[in-house]
Amino acid sequence: MTNIRIGNAAGFWGDNLDAPHLLCEAGRLDYLTLEYLAELTLSILAHLKSRDANAGYVTDFPTVVESLVPSLKSQPGLKIVTNAGGMNPRGCAAAVSAVLRQAGLGTLRVAAVAGDDVLPELDAHLAAGQPLTNLETGRPLEEIRSDIASANAYLGAAGIVEALRQEAQIVITGRVADASLTVGPAVHEFGWDWQDWDPLAAATVAGHIIECGAQATGGMCSDWDRGNSPLPLAAVGYPIAEIAADGATVITKPPRTDGAVTVATVAEQLVYEIGDPAHYLTPDVDADFSHVALSQIGEDRVAVTGARGAAAPETYKVSLAYRDGYMASGTLVICGHNAVEKARACGQIILDRVARAGIQLQRTNIEALGGGDSVPGGWPDASPPWEVVLRVTAHDPSKQNLERFLREFAPLVTAGPAGVTGYTGPRPKPYPVMAYWPTLISKSRVVPQVQVQAAGDWTP
Amino acid sequence: MSDTISLKDIAHARSGDKGNAANIGVIAYTDAGYAFLEQELTPQRIAEHLAELRPQGIRRYMLPGIRAMNFVLPGILDGGASRSLRIDSQGKVLALSVLEMKLPRPENLADMRPD
Numbered sequence: 001m002t003n004i005r006i007g008n009a010a011g012f013w014g015d016n017l018d019a020p021h022l023l024c025e026a027g028r029l030d031y032l033t034l035e036y037l038a039e040l041t042l043s044i045l046a047h048l049k050s051r052d053a054n055a056g057y058v059t060d061f062p063t064v065v066e067s068l069v070p071s072l073k074s075q076p077g078l079k080i081v082t083n084a085g086g087m088n089p090r091g092c093a094a095a096v097s098a099v100l101r102q103a104g105l106g107t108l109r110v111a112a113v114a115g116d117d118v119l120p121e122l123d124a125h126l127a128a129g130q131p132l133t134n135l136e137t138g139r140p141l142e143e144i145r146s147d148i149a150s151a152n153a154y155l156g157a158a159g160i161v162e163a164l165r166q167e168a169q170i171v172i173t174g175r176v177a178d179a180s181l182t183v184g185p186a187v188h189e190f191g192w193d194w195q196d197w198d199p200l201a202a203a204t205v206a207g208h209i210i211e212c213g214a215q216a217t218g219g220m221c222s223d224w225d226r227g228n229s230p231l232p233l234a235a236v237g238y239p240i241a242e243i244a245a246d247g248a249t250v251i252t253k254p255p256r257t258d259g260a261v262t263v264a265t266v267a268e269q270l271v272y273e274i275g276d277p278a279h280y281l282t283p284d285v286d287a288d289f290s291h292v293a294l295s296q297i298g299e300d301r302v303a304v305t306g307a308r309g310a311a312a313p314e315t316y317k318v319s320l321a322y323r324d325g326y327m328a329s330g331t332l333v334i335c336g337h338n339a340v341e342k343a344r345a346c347g348q349i350i351l352d353r354v355a356r357a358g359i360q361l362q363r364t365n366i367e368a369l370g371g372g373d374s375v376p377g378g379w380p381d382a383s384p385p386w387e388v389v390l391r392v393t394a395h396d397p398s399k400q401n402l403e404r405f406l407r408e409f410a411p412l413v414t415a416g417p418a419g420v421t422g423y424t425g426p427r428p429k430p431y432p433v434m435a436y437w438p439t440l441i442s443k444s445r446v447v448p449q450v451q452v453q454a455a456g457d458w459t460p
Numbered sequence: 461m462s463d464t465i466s467l468k469d470i471a472h473a474r475s476g477d478k479g480n481a482a483n484i485g486v487i488a489y490t491d492a493g494y495a496f497l498e499q500e501l502t503p504q505r506i507a508e509h510l511a512e513l514r515p516q517g518i519r520r521y522m523l524p525g526i527r528a529m530n531f532v533l534p535g536i537l538d539g540g541a542s543r544s545l546r547i548d549s550q551g552k553v554l555a556l557s558v559l560e561m562k563l564p565r566p567e568n569l570a571d572m573r574p575d
Contacts, residue, residue, distance in 0.1 A: 039479070040542050136479050136534075222472040222555055226574065264487070267526045268474040271485025275478065275532055277523050293525035306525050324543065365538075365545035374548050377512030378557035393545040434542055438479050 004189050006182050006206070007240040010034040010082075011213030013041055013058050019213065020064045023238045024071035024078060026254035030189075033181040034064065034082035035211050042175060043321030043434040045086040046150035054460050057092030057172075058084040065096050065170070069103040078169075081160055081181050085172040087150065089114045090451065092172045097458035106456035111163035113173040115449040118318060118441060119151040125445055132318065135438045144322040149434055153316035153441055156283030158194075159448035160184025166452040175319065177282040182207030182241060190245045194284075194312075201287035201309030202247025204280065208289075209251055209269050209304065210239040216251060216269040218259030232258040237300075249304040250297065261300040270294075281317070283443070286310040315440040324435035325362070328402040329393040330409040333422030335386060340371035343390040346416050350392050350408045359404055363395040389422070395433065402430035461565075468559035470572040471497065475555035480540040482551030484558055487528040493572035494527035500563050506531050509561050510554070 007029045009020040013036040024032055036058040049056025061084035071078060085092045089112035097110050118125060126132065132141040132151075152175035161184050163171045171184070186192070186203040194200075209216050216239040218224070218231050225231070237257025242250040253261050270292060274280060277289040288308040297303045330350075334343040347366030354361060367373040370388035394405050406428055413420045467473075467486070470493040475484040486501060488494035503518035513536050521530045537551055538544040548554070566572065 038541075136481070220474060220552075222468075222474060222559060223574075263526075264472060267487045267528060268472065268485065270526060271483070271487065271523065271528050271530050272474050273476040273478055273483060274485070274530060275481075275483065275521075276519075277521050277530055290521070290523050291525045292523070327543075327545075363545060367547055369547060374546075374553055375510070375513070375557040378510055378554070378560075380560050391547060395543065395545060436479055436540055436542060 003242050003244040004030040004185060005240050005242050006031040006033060006185055006210070007238060008033045008035060008210040008213055009238045010036055011211065011215060012036065012038055013060060015213055017060065017064065017067070019238050021067040021071060023254065024068060024075070026257070027240055029078060029240065031185045032078065032080045033210070034061065034080070034084060035178050035181060036060070037083050037086065037175060039319055039436055040321050040434050042087055042152050042319065043149040045088070049087045054091050056088035057086045057095070060084070061092060062095045062099050065099050069105065072105060072108065079164070079171070079185070080169070081171045081184060083173045083176055083181065085112060085114070085174045087117065087174065089172045089174050091460065094458045094460045096170060096172065097455035100455035106454060108170065108455050109168045109452055110455050110458055111166065111168035111171045111450060111452040113159035113163055113171060113448060113450050115159070115447050116152045116155050116175040118153050118446060119148065122148070122151060125441060128445065130441050130445060132320070132439045132441065135440065144437065147322040147324070149321045149323055151318055151320040153318050153446045154283060155316065155446070155448050156180050157184035157187055159450050161188045162450045163452055164188040166450070168452045177284070178211040179204040179207030179282055180284055182210065183284050186243050197285055197309030197311065198307065199247035200285040201307040202249055203243055204282055204285055204287045205270070205289060205292060205304060205307040206241040206243055206249040208280070209266060210241050212269065212272065213238050214259060215272065216266060217253045217261055218265050221265050221268055223264050231260055234258055247307070251302045251304060253300055261302050263294045263296050263302055266294050266302045266304070281313050283312060283316055285312050314443055316443055316446055318439045318441050320437040320439055321434040322437055324433045325395060325397040326399045326402050326430040327393065327395045327433050328406050328428060328430040329391060330406055330428050331422065332390045332409055332412060332420055334388055334390050334419055335421060336419035339385055339388045339419070340368045342417055342419060343368040343371065343388045346390055346412055346420065347392045349412060349416055353408045354405050357404060359401045361394045361396045361401060361405060365393045367391040399430045406430070463565050464562040465565050465569060466559065467501070467561045467563055471559070473555035473559050475551050475553070477537055477541060477550040480537050481532055481534045482536050482554055483533070484531045484555050485528055486531070486558065487526060488572070489574040490572050491527065492568055496566050496572060497529065501529065503531065505561070506558065509558060510536070
């Protein structure tokens, strides 16, 4: 195969539900990827699985597969690779297979790639000398051991490649590095060796660029309204990476869609959520982005060159989540003269009344949105606004304390200054907080598990 | 003529989060702008602009192939996505704030503006 077209139509759980079928219908894709798992999504899925052993996957995905049935029938070569499996790739495979059987696609082969969940064997990992220390703070795991909700290693592309080798047409993983969703198909199609560092790095760059969906095609672009001509985005096209056998990549999007693929839109995505660009670490490769170059080679076509790779790390990154109390947030709209100062005073009245009720909240914050508080001190001076959103947020171990806190918003209308409105709608509720604990585990401790069978054979 | 410019006159940018760190990638429109920003847009200047967020240990990494520099700001997100009490818990709008920074007006400003 001379080159492959990989399109990504989901950058997070909650992304546009029509994007996958629109991209498949217009994108001439070999592979569709769908990336659903933010850093803490798995802790939510772990909670759902604890209530129902068949749950714990991204429930958008079976719905998406339903919308993809016409494409799967008209494009028999189309393959889908996604991390929608979350905490339960096999459960997700079973749910998707039920959709496929209903559509008369029972012979289509579906893979589940698991093994990323390191929580069941956590004590064994600790006993084997894996300290699982917090990468950001250096704190020892004992501090939060009893509160852990989920712990998943970011696997690489190997399990995806094995599933494709076993002729899976839909590959459903749990936690994998986002870029590995793209690296897997490239390794499978081109037969790269796991030491072909430069092509692996090139495919990793391609995967990084498309993994957040429309963020590569004009979404989030700070140049959005350059020259006072806003870029149309309502029908934004999602990104496609054309990857050649040596890793050379062109980023594009389907014709006659909104958005744009320019050096500017792709460059912004290249720098999105990276650390040291000389060492973008995945389980597949240590990729060097620092000398990547971009060039516009046609309308909505940008060539990506210059990625270099070095030996992959010996460890997997682990995304661990632990229970950390509750948070609650309420808003009111404060109008009139001195709206910013009045909003801050109103926020303080709320907190003072909670304190008078005998409650000391652990952490609180008052924001006057419209007065520059989205980046405190980070905006140029402006005329005072006539209305601002007062937002008061609190974090506390006690859910009851936060319920008491939320009761103090509405009384501000009658027992605060004039100009308080925007209080209609249901009272907000406290919600549980999952805190993030990034750490590392030796690759030798984690084994990907690949299961491939026809949709007709997957059962819950 | 003003003796300052805004960073947005010569660059565009994007920001996001990684745990409790934020990153801000700043991309110059031209080679001349990139050379100017190499001198002017130091971690110290970013730290001054975002002083109220109490940044510490800002690091700057260069990506010459796309005329970009990546600033990593550890510990700036009030605990990160799920624990932050701030509206912009993931640092999504930090880039736009940084683009409003004032810089001394360069003599060759015309060579730094976008096409």
